[in-house]
Amino acid sequence: MNIxxxxxxxxxxxxxxxxxxxxxxxxxxxxxxxxxxGDVHNSTRTEYFAREFPDRFFNLGIAESNMVGxxxxxxxxxxxxxxxxxxxxxxCNAFDQLRMCVAFxxxxxxxxxxxxxISIGEDGPxxxxxxxxxxxxxxxxxxxxxxxxxxxxxxxxxxxxxxPGPMYMRxxxxxxxxxxxxxxxxxxxxxxxxxxxxxxxxxxxxxxxxAALEAAYLLQQxxxxxxxxxxxxxxxxxxxxxxxxxxxxxxxxxxxxxLLSGGLGSEVARAVAQRRPVPMEFVGLNDTYACxxxxxxxxxxxxxxxxxxxxxxxKVLSRKTC
Amino acid sequence: xxAITDIAALEQVAKRMRRIIIEITTKAGSGHPSTxxxxxxxxxxxxxGGVMRHDPKNPRWPDRDRFILSKGHGAPxxxxxxxxxxxxxxxxxxxxxxxxxxxxxxxxMLRVPGVEASTGSLGQGLSQGIGHALAARLDGRDYRTxxxxxxxxxxxxxxxxxxxxxxxxxxxxxxxxxxxxxYQQTGPVARVMPIEPVRERWSAFGWHVIEIDxxxxxxxxxxxxxxxxxxxxxxxIVAHTVKGKGVRVIxxxxxxxxxxxxxxxxxxxRVALEELQ
Ligand SMILES: Cc1ncc(C[n+]2csc(CCOP(=O)(O)OP(=O)(O)O)c2C)c(N)n1
Ligand SMILES: [Mg+2]
Numbered sequence: 343m344n345i346x347x348x349x350x351x352x353x354x355x356x357x358x359x360x361x362x363x364x365x366x367x368x369x370x371x372x373x374x375x376x377x378x379x380g381d382v383h384n385s386t387r388t389e390y391f392a393r394e395f396p397d398r399f400f401n402l403g404i405a406e407s408n409m410v411g412x413x414x415x416x417x418x419x420x421x422x423x424x425x426x427x428x429x430x431x432x433x434c435n436a437f438d439q440l441r442m443c444v445a446f447x448x449x450x451x452x453x454x455x456x457x458x459x460i461s462i463g464e465d466g467p468x469x470x471x472x473x474x475x476x477x478x479x480x481x482x483x484x485x486x487x488x489x490x491x492x493x494x495x496x497x498x499x500x501x502x503x504x505x506p507g508p509m510y511m512r513x514x515x516x517x518x519x520x521x522x523x524x525x526x527x528x529x530x531x532x533x534x535x536x537x538x539x540x541x542x543x544x545x546x547x548x549x550x551x552x553a554a555l556e557a558a559y560l561l562q563q564x565x566x567x568x569x570x571x572x573x574x575x576x577x578x579x580x581x582x583x584x585x586x587x588x589x590x591x592x593x594x595x596x597x598x599x600x601l602l603s604g605g606l607g608s609e610v611a612r613a614v615a616q617r618r619p620v621p622m623e624f625v626g627l628n629d630t631y632a633c634x635x636x637x638x639x640x641x642x643x644x645x646x647x648x649x650x651x652x653x654x655x656x657k658v659l660s661r662k663t664c
Numbered sequence: 665x666x667a668i669t670d671i672a673a674l675e676q677v678a679k680r681m682r683r684i685i686i687e688i689t690t691k692a693g694s695g696h697p698s699t700x701x702x703x704x705x706x707x708x709x710x711x712x713g714g715v716m717r718h719d720p721k722n723p724r725w726p727d728r729d730r731f732i733l734s735k736g737h738g739a740p741x742x743x744x745x746x747x748x749x750x751x752x753x754x755x756x757x758x759x760x761x762x763x764x765x766x767x768x769x770x771x772x773m774l775r776v777p778g779v780e781a782s783t784g785s786l787g788q789g790l791s792q793g794i795g796h797a798l799a800a801r802l803d804g805r806d807y808r809t810x811x812x813x814x815x816x817x818x819x820x821x822x823x824x825x826x827x828x829x830x831x832x833x834x835x836x837x838x839x840x841x842x843x844x845x846x847y848q849q850t851g852p853v854a855r856v857m858p859i860e861p862v863r864e865r866w867s868a869f870g871w872h873v874i875e876i877d878x879x880x881x882x883x884x885x886x887x888x889x890x891x892x893x894x895x896x897x898x899x900x901i902v903a904h905t906v907k908g909k910g911v912r913v914i915x916x917x918x919x920x921x922x923x924x925x926x927x928x929x930x931x932x933x934r935v936a937l938e939e940l941q
Contacts, residue, residue: 381816381849381856403819403857404786431785464694464761466769468784635763
């Protein structure tokens, strides 16, 4: 993967791999955790848990709506129920079940959607989760988490499984650049400031965090200091960090591997507009489905690279008044 | 195009299709060879054997028979049969999954002539087939609609919602084909989610059930004929097939999952292509 190369970021594991490993570790300590699968545990990596705890693992076949309902029942009977499939199939196919069985009755179901974004590559648009953040954010009571790298995925998986209530976590297919040290601190709902800067703030999640760091490096060559926030929790947003960013840097660029409608950018814009309106730009999939191709080629074609973020930054700076 | 009905000639076509499927998925470096290999004999009679009324030069002809590949990951087989039938040049097959190719990992009806539905999220093709069949009736047209589903795919609730609807409207212009290859992504269907008794279930939903060996071209032709002449209800051809048919490394893989979404390595492909000479 090209993202992060220019600044020497190493490619680590996929977030789905790190999630699967962390799920197994937590599963060893907490016998109350059960996992519901839909014939894709070798894709989502719940397979590690499945192998060690076959009695707490339920493969319900290719039937996402049923999976979510079953997970809700398990949760209502006291289990911590984790349900995992491709982000698109789970969120899109079982949305009403997520609404009625999980969100509305506020059940302790952890929803994990893999193969998010366009960086899944050649399998193409039918397998890409590009609307999952919007859908998950549209579920009251849900928290929505997007890890940027393997360390984030591990830490956030542990946190997700340690607190009650409905949560959605998004994971990706390919190995992605490492932006954190092992053991870095995370708190759900609290953004991580990965780079200080006074001229603008780039708010990113998932794979776009590495791209944001690379963009900040590009901008630095031009004498622009960009702050980078990893907004790993899209809901609830860290509004304090956003307000601070607006006040201190006066301009914001949002970057996400998701449709522009309803994702991180929309959520951040609402928070910023309410508290401290500043010029904003948005990097994401612009009202389109992608196609098949290598992850790098797709990220380039659909405008999800450091260069695109840097271009958005220049644009937002030209609109900055103070 | 002249229909080919000579079985020996079509068996050669089947081998050729299998070779192409291996070549293009291995060249692409990703994709689903095994599901494509199990459906080969089921699509040859449709497109080349005269079962479907269609015109590759006029893919949007309103009176054409329709084929919907509901299990969209079988795209390599669909693209191959469409190319052999003349919808687009065979060279295009070798661009599979490339960023500038219309041949995406799963079928995209906006980009590929002959593709009747954009699929890849399992469970949705039969419903769309019902829409075509109802439209035929409304418009007084006599085209037929064929929908191929996977055995794992038939675990989706929507398949059974569609099964009920087709029966309600007595859609004898609709034929489903179940590629019953006994495996899904993570293992044998019988273990992941038992779907038996298949015959009894579809019968109970009001369908005429035709059970065949899905690799025996004579039986496949006969099944399509039986479906065409069955009146007053939709038909389903339950085709017993072998996932990865014709390629020893896949057939011998006990779980079949290694090759579900992963192509043969160049070396495995070389061996497979020799087996398929
Ligand atoms: C709604 C949905 N859920 C999950 C998947 C992931 N997936 C792709 S193929 C497949 C297995 C399909 O098995 P089957 O229908 O038996 O087809 P086969 O490959 O055996 O022909 C799965 C689970 C999907 N494409 N769509
Ligand atoms: Mg199957």
